[in-house]
Amino acid sequence: MTGTPSIVNTEExxxxxxxxxxxxxxxxxxxxxxxxxxxxxxxxxxxxxxxxISRGPLREAIHxxxxxxxxxxxxxxxxxxxxxxxxxxxxxxxxxxxxxxxxARLAARLMSDAxxxxxxxxxxxxxxxxxxxxxxxxxxxxxxxxxxxxxxxxSQNQWILEKLNGELYQLIRxxxxxxxxxPSRAQTALEQHRQIAAAIARRDEELAEILMRRHIxxxxxxxxxxxxxxxx
Amino acid sequence: MTGTPSIVNTEExxxxxxxxxxxxxxxxxxxxxxxxxxxxxxxxxxxxxxxxISRGPLREAIHxxxxxxxxxxxxxxxxxxxxxxxxxxxxxxxxxxxxxxxxARLAARLMSDAxxxxxxxxxxxxxxxxxxxxxxxxxxxxxxxxxxxxxxxxSQNQWILEKLNGELYQLIRxxxxxxxxxPSRAQTALEQHRQIAAAIARRDEELAEILMRRHIxxxxxxxxxxxxxxxx
DNA sequence: ATTAAATATATTGTTGACAATATTGATTAA
DNA sequence: TTAATCAATATTGTCAACAATATATTTAAT
Numbered sequence: 001m002t003g004t005p006s007i008v009n010t011e012e013x014x015x016x017x018x019x020x021x022x023x024x025x026x027x028x029x030x031x032x033x034x035x036x037x038x039x040x041x042x043x044x045x046x047x048x049x050x051x052x053i054s055r056g057p058l059r060e061a062i063h064x065x066x067x068x069x070x071x072x073x074x075x076x077x078x079x080x081x082x083x084x085x086x087x088x089x090x091x092x093x094x095x096x097x098x099x100x101x102x103x104a105r106l107a108a109r110l111m112s113d114a115x116x117x118x119x120x121x122x123x124x125x126x127x128x129x130x131x132x133x134x135x136x137x138x139x140x141x142x143x144x145x146x147x148x149x150x151x152x153x154x155s156q157n158q159w160i161l162e163k164l165n166g167e168l169y170q171l172i173r174x175x176x177x178x179x180x181x182x183p184s185r186a187q188t189a190l191e192q193h194r195q196i197a198a199a200i201a202r203r204d205e206e207l208a209e210i211l212m213r214r215h216i217x218x219x220x221x222x223x224x225x226x227x228x229x230x231x232x
Numbered sequence: 233m234t235g236t237p238s239i240v241n242t243e244e245x246x247x248x249x250x251x252x253x254x255x256x257x258x259x260x261x262x263x264x265x266x267x268x269x270x271x272x273x274x275x276x277x278x279x280x281x282x283x284x285i286s287r288g289p290l291r292e293a294i295h296x297x298x299x300x301x302x303x304x305x306x307x308x309x310x311x312x313x314x315x316x317x318x319x320x321x322x323x324x325x326x327x328x329x330x331x332x333x334x335x336a337r338l339a340a341r342l343m344s345d346a347x348x349x350x351x352x353x354x355x356x357x358x359x360x361x362x363x364x365x366x367x368x369x370x371x372x373x374x375x376x377x378x379x380x381x382x383x384x385x386x387s388q389n390q391w392i393l394e395k396l397n398g399e400l401y402q403l404i405r406x407x408x409x410x411x412x413x414x415p416s417r418a419q420t421a422l423e424q425h426r427q428i429a430a431a432i433a434r435r436d437e438e439l440a441e442i443l444m445r446r447h448i449x450x451x452x453x454x455x456x457x458x459x460x461x462x463x464x
Numbered sequence: 465a466t467t468a469a470a471t472a473t474a475t476t477g478t479t480g481a482c483a484a485t486a487t488t489g490a491t492t493a494a
Numbered sequence: 495t496t497a498a499t500c501a502a503t504a505t506t507g508t509c510a511a512c513a514a515t516a517t518a519t520t521t522a523a524t
Contacts, residue, residue, distance in 0.1 A: 098334035
């Protein structure tokens with residue numbers, strides 16, 4: 001249980017110092033959890049009332065949500081909650097594949113021995129969690145994100161980390177939530193994670209990148225069929 | 233001259249319908265051109281006065297600039313123009329390498345024959361421009377960006393296109409401007425562009441990606457030495 | 465003289481009112 | 495009945511004043 005803590009909702013840990021940021025977090029959760037339905041219209045005065053603030057900071061919150069693609073905005077015409085579709089998710093997964101591939105490469109180059117050790121321990125925990133709570137897909141999924149987040153941090157590339165953690169993972173969480181949990185795949189994923197970690201430990205940049213990309217494009221294949229069944 | 237037009241300053245072409253967006257464009261230019269110095273403090277009331285608007289829309293403009301990393305912002309403490317350093321540019325180029333590599337792969341898969349033809353014509357123009365205006369580094373550089381922009385568009389990946397065009401290219405332009413033009417390298421770059429275009433025409437996704445990544449990491453090696461001479 | 469506390473100033477965060485634009489519904493002409 | 499025009503309404507954009515927070519300055523104590 002030591003080492004880097006889980007980063008589920010890192011953003012909400014220390015109360016934001018500003019109304020706009022707190023409201024941003026609230027609305028973000030509400031969108032990801034589906035309490036604000038996909039495609040629904042956002043009316044500033046209504047939301048301001050609902051969250052008990054004035055339109056100023058609410059506007060800032062909306063802009064931030066637009067930034068991470070949870071809301072679509074058109075000047076003078078208002079904003080709507082995003083509508084996830086297969087095409088957009090494909091974009092997300094392709095971007096993720098290339099970015100995380102690079103992150104894995106950089107991690108293999110830059111990760112300290114202590115970090116590598118800690119990463120290995122994390123995977124042991126996951127293995128334990130899988131055999132115990134066989135079926136608790138939620139924890140497995142957040143465990144999965146933990147692994148990927150560690151790689152992103154270890155890459156020491158701020159830009160990539162920010163895009164993955166601030167944007168892409170949010171959209172994937174939302175998609176997962178609204179598609180009623182993807183099938184577990186926990187065992188397969190864990191094995192792949194172990195291989196990636198091993199490549200990093202060997203400082204094999206090339207292999208780490210390839211395995212990470214294969215891991216993600218494999219995940220996409222699964223998600224894709226689910227989405228196609230759902231929407232088409 | 234037909235086909236996709238040059239996209240230098242696309243954003244400014246049709247006057248934005250809102251004060252905030254117009255001001256965003258103005259400040260963006262001023263930062264990229266160095267009229268607002270790196271690291272300088274941004275005081276909202278001062279800038280509002282300077283650009284002749286109130287603090288409301290100015291604030292929105294600042295948030296947008298924060299979004300594309302031209303401004304750094306700390307709650308309650310204000311904002312400053314970003315300070316480019318070698319480390320940040322390395323992050324940018326690494327992200328760019330992976331994203332554009334993926335874009336080239338997707339382009340090889342999705343580009344229409346007409347687009348491929350048009351891309352080839354673009355490179356002919358560049359060849360002509362190089363032999364004529366041998367030394368006019370500015371046009372060569374914008375030509376370079378044109379090429380990369382076309383690949384990004386052809387990838388049909390909105391997320392990648394947006395990040396490249398809206399964020400990474402801006403920072404690279406700024407870096408280039410403030411480093412007093414990088415050495416031309418025009419001939420080498422053109423040859424590499426031709427190889428990439430050829431791979432795309434052959435629908436060789438693998439090769440297109442590899443060549444694009446090599447092209448960009450090569451560019452970074454050059455930029456890196458320049459920056460290190462400059463800052464260290 | 466140096467540090468700490470307290471005060472004053474500057475700057476950002478928030479609010480409610482007003483202006484500009486878009487959307488909706490009603491009215492009229494074909 | 496349908497299409498087009500106009501008025502009415504709703505919604506976003508902009509502004510200026512006020513509140514909360516941080517920064518700078520002064521004062522007091524050691």
